[in-house]
Amino acid sequence: MIPFNKPYLTGKETHYIYDAVNSGKISGNGKYTQKCQAFFEEQYHFKKVLLTTSCTDALEMAAILANIKEGDEVIVPSFTFVSTAIAFVRQGAKIVFADSYANNPNIDADKIEDLITSRTKAIVPVHYAGVACDMDKIMELAEKYNLLVIEDAAQAIDSFYINKLGEKRALGSIGHFAAFSFHETKNIVSGEGGMLAINDERFISRAEIIWEKGTNRAEFFRGEVNKYGWVDTGSSFLPSEIIAAFLWAQIENLSMIQERRVSLWNYYYDGLSKLNIQKFALPEVPDYATKNGHMFYLTCVNGEMRDKLISSLKDNGFHAVFHYLSLHSSEYYAHKHDAGRILPNSDNFTECLVRLPLFYELNFEDLDKIFDCLALTFEDVKG
Template sequence: MIPFNKPPYTGKEQQYVIAAMQSSNMSGDGPFSKKCQAWFEQRLGAPKTLLTPSCTAALEMAAILIDIQPGDEVIMPSYTFVSTANAFALRGAKVVFVDIRSDTMNIDETKIEAAITDKTKAIVPVHYAGVGCEMDTIMAIAERHGLFVVEDAAQGMMSSYKGRALGSIGHLGAFSFHETKNYTSGGEGGLLIINDSRFKERAEIIREKGTNRSQFFRGMVDKYSWVDIGSSFLPSELQAAYLWGQLEKAEEINDFRLSAWQYYMDKLAPLATAGKIQLATVPEQCQHNAHMFYLKVTGLTERGQLLAYLKTKNILAVFHYVPLHTAKAGSNFGRFHGEDRYTSKDSACLIRLPMFYGISKDDLKHVVENIFLFYKVNK
């Protein structure tokens, strides 16, 4: 079976994890954490980055930092993972979903302003498949209305919008290092990206259970104590050590994935030209990271048939999100503003093909050939 995903592995992770295990600092913010955070700060041009146990944790920290209160409203797409909404719903916010663009599956920036009320506190763009949202427009809307922008860039590491790294444009951003992402810190992991310096000091406190422990270890205070709300948002040094083994090969992993993505795109183009499938669109101003390769079919029935057919050929392809506004919790904690023109329709058509660091050309060829066979079209 060709798997849908294999977690990336470069060969150095084991060495670094053992080194962390044998050190006197396994609980976090040790040498590997500092290396990783310095790497991201240099790469992203961010004043501060903080490793977290997950992207979910990073988003939850962002919600606390922008002081989400019960009754506040937060605008985001419905086509996203539950963590995007949960982070704000946990603070008592009402989640306001708006439609997506059919070409990129990203939030439709033209639908945001109409959804703003006097209760709106933030906009949360989600960079689907590592392709940037229309951030200039979103940031301009936020500035006009005095709103925060929190980028859910879970899928966006190594991607950019107009030359700026995803996650580095809004006030705050978040990456994921889950095993399904391009880079992992051992199965789970995340990063909070702090682009607004006013959040730097408080972010450290929130991450350390609401204490000023980080300041204590830097010699800034003579003892540490409870000074704010917070939680356990500090990852193990083992996670950081594993991630460092990936960051050393970040360009190599990125180049490999882009090559595999381009193979799919080139080989499947005739099916798109024949009107059998639709392929992803990457706007000219965006550099993507080949986080996933997806195609869209005519609807739910055909999707089920193609997925079942590929499985018989030992190919594991999958669908993706069920729109949040159609879920039970989505109606409890949020509402959809405007017309659902593309969110539900396009989500029912989308299929993700196997894509991972190390996938062989033979496997890529096998996937493509069997999609052509399903549609009974000669290559």
């Protein structure tokens, strides 16, 4: 069986883990943590980066930094992973779910303004599949209504947005905050892991305190204060040096990993385009977005076609999966707020989207076999 995902190992992970352990400094914020953070700040022009134990933790830090409180409203796409919403639910916020575009799983930026009220505090765009949301429109709304923007960039490492001026900016560098994931399903991995990017200098000092359990310990270790203590809220968000050491081996090979993944994405797109099958749609990448090869998905014409395709691929030795269940239709949300709202595009992606295998060691011959399987599957459902 060809798996849906397989983490790529560079060969240096255990070497750097050994080095971290041998150094005697295996708790957080050591040499490898600082190397990783410095790389991301320099490479993508984030003002400040803090590694976290997960993308969920990064989002929770952002919710604290944004001072989200009981009764505040946060606009979140419905077609996303639960962490995007739950980080703000934990602070007492009311989640206002937004629909996707009809032909793109990302939040429909043209529908956000109608959702803004006097209680709205933040917008959380999710760059699905590493493809940018329309950040010019979102940032204009944020400025107009004095809102914070928290980019959920879990899938968006090394992907970019091209703004109205033609400037290319890394996803995660545009909003006030951004959260990234290094889960084993992502482009570069550390098993579990994530990071918070802070792009507004107003929040940098407090971010370190929240990261360090509500203490100013980071300032103490830099010699900026002569003692440290409890000065704010926070939690233990920072990962161990073992996780950071693993991640550093991945970072060293980021360009190579990205080149391979994007080449697989392009091969998928070109090969499936040539099949000229009308029973599914290929992913759309808007002119303002780049792709980072995080995933390749199809949107079938209905749920029956999607299920038939997944079953057929499985019978032929390929593991394909559906993706998110619309959060506004979830069991948890069913009795909350405006749970009766209808978001047809989000529900359509829930029903019809299928993710195909994509990982570094996948080869083009495997993709050719997937193409053959799709051609035979949809030949059986003509008409």
